[in-house]
Amino acid sequence: MIEFKNVFKAYKGNKVISDISFTINTGEFVVIIGASGCGKTTTLKMINRLIDPTAGHILIDGEDISKKDLIKMRRKMGYVIQQTGLFPHMSIKDNIEIIPKVEKYSKEDIQKKTYELMEMVGLNCEEFLDRYPAELSGGQQQRVGVARAFATDPDIILMDEPLSALDPITRIGLQDELVELQRKLKKTIVFVTHDMDEAIKIADRICIMDKGHIVQYDTPENILKSPANDFVSEFVGKKRIWASPQFIKAKDIMEENNITGNGNLSLFKGMEIMRSAKDDALMIVEAKTKKIQGVLYAQSVPFDMDRTLPIKQVMEENYIYASPEDSILQVLKAVMKNDISSIPVVDAEGMLQGVITRSTLIATLSQQYMKEEV
Ligand SMILES: Nc1ncnc2c1ncn2[C@@H]1O[C@H](COP(=O)(O)OP(=O)(O)OP(=O)(O)O)[C@@H](O)[C@H]1O
Ligand SMILES: [Mg+2]
Structure with missing residues (x-):
């Protein structure tokens, strides 16, 4: 369980996150959505302490993360950063295997996992494993980024717009794959996107942010049916419910x-x-x-x-x-x-x-x- 308690973040006195409090349950798929610059990446990075809050507390399973061992904590978290973040001088294989190698997993286990993950994201091992990131398209790099986040079987996976560079068909396929994986492996996933259709499709709960605040945090169904205010209904779009008629019940x-x-x-x-x-x-x-x-x-x-x-x-x-x-x-x-x-x-x-x-x-x-x- 991840808990934000009255968290603020300011850069040189300029508040970018204002008093956010919310809880992400273990095994929950939470999607953070909001306009550019509203604080999504900042919120995500505070979970693995790439950014520390100016005030407030973030707890994981009841323990304040500022008191946890940083390295150990990060190893239990997968992270897909907004621009893939692959190491340019390492092959795709080495990029995926870097943490499992640090963790000293057996060679066979690492190999098996790498093949599994490549298959999961739809990339051919023979074709791609020995290439370097620059030799992949943006969408292919994103898929490697997603694969890498799962490499050590982390409990928590943070994903910052991980599917944004993919064509709609590949994207829909990976969305389905992610939801299935999350259900099966009971991972806690925090996923940032700009795409409301994506959020509605994959999220257990959606966290809608505006200018450093949380404006609504609820299930896709409740957000579609009872938007908290005009901002949310504007943002969601009044007719969006028709894209998900399964939410309109008898x-x-x-x-x-x-x-x-x-x-x-x-x-x-x-x-x-x-x-x-x-x-x-x-x-x-x-x-x-x-x-x-x-x-x-x-x-x-x-x-x-x-x-x-x-x-x-x-x-x-x-x-x-x-x-x-x-x-x-x-x-x-x-x-x-x-x-x-x-x-x-x-x-x-x-x-x-x-x-x-x-x-x-x-x-x-x-x-x-x-x-x-x-
Ligand atoms: N290091 C920094 N110094 C000063 N301001 C920053 C810094 N990093 C981020 N900001 C500001 O904080 C605000 C939130 O940034 P953040 O990256 O969290 O937005 P975002 O919601 O992820 O946006 P996007 O959808 O464009 O990725 C923005 O106004 C940004 O300019
Ligand atoms: Mg961002």
């Missing part, structure tokens, strides 16, 4: 407090309730427990059906439903596939939580095409 768009009916009522009464509520489906719930029992769809009641029959004999018992956590895409699919006008949202206990109608779906989905929120 519970976010459903209508609550729906009119419900009792299965013992007559079909006549049920049709009457729907007509006055201008609905074409009626959710039938059990009177005592409030559990949903079925759905009466107006369209499936034949014109000449005996209207004195109780609803429970006519309603759809094997009704299609959505769970509160289902995404809008899953809901849309269910509604289209089964050609239904509305779908109940039912929780794990079988309780009706709300209803989503086709018109709710259309209204929600069309927001992304509107100039202003309607």
Whole structure:
């Protein structure tokens, strides 16, 4: 766990970090994002003490890092610096193996790891290991930088815009790779980027900075749904949620407090309730427990059906439903596939939580095409 406690940093009296406090849990993937010059690199470098704070404390697993053995501490951290930082006079192989060699890992272990890491970042060993950094493209150098950060199996990995020079396809591939590695190896990763889509995709939590302050520190979902202030909504972009529709859940768009009916009522009464509520489906719930029992769809009641029959004999018992956590895409699919006008949202206990109608779906989905929120 990494804790920032009221950390300040000033250069010649000029404050670049003002009173930041936040915690990065062990095994968490945290992305720091913000405009150029807002203090991202400074924040990252304070974690491995390339920069010391002017005031405040940084703790790792409860211990103040200013009191830790610097060399030992740094060896447990991988670091990808903003401009790759490969040693120009060393081959790619030596660049990756430098710390493992200092640490006196066995030759076989080092070799195996180097091959693994090169494969992970998508570079061919035969082709690249003996070359020098200047003989690689910027993107290839960045990939070596990422590989090197993992070479000693560190607990904490600090990455300063490590994928910025890569083309979108390679970049997306490496993002996926990083997320998978982090889940598998339970590394704590602090990752700086300028790219909001990248942040949303890879982060457990995003730390948005502005002029040396933290303006919001939360999950991608919460940042998209409830930006802390105008700066964040401006920065994130109002329509960005549409790039991640998996974050729009059934519970976010459903209508609550729906009119419900009792299965013992007559079909006549049920049709009457729907007509006055201008609905074409009626959710039938059990009177005592409030559990949903079925759905009466107006369209499936034949014109000449005996209207004195109780609803429970006519309603759809094997009704299609959505769970509160289902995404809008899953809901849309269910509604289209089964050609239904509305779908109940039912929780794990079988309780009706709300209803989503086709018109709710259309209204929600069309927001992304509107100039202003309607
Ligand atoms: N050694 C230094 N002396 C004086 N000012 C500095 C020094 N290093 C950084 N700064 C200033 O501190 C502020 C934060 O810098 P930092 O490198 O942390 O920004 P950043 O968010 O990483 O920006 P970028 O996205 O451009 O990399 C900037 O205004 C920068 O000019
Ligand atoms: Mg920077």
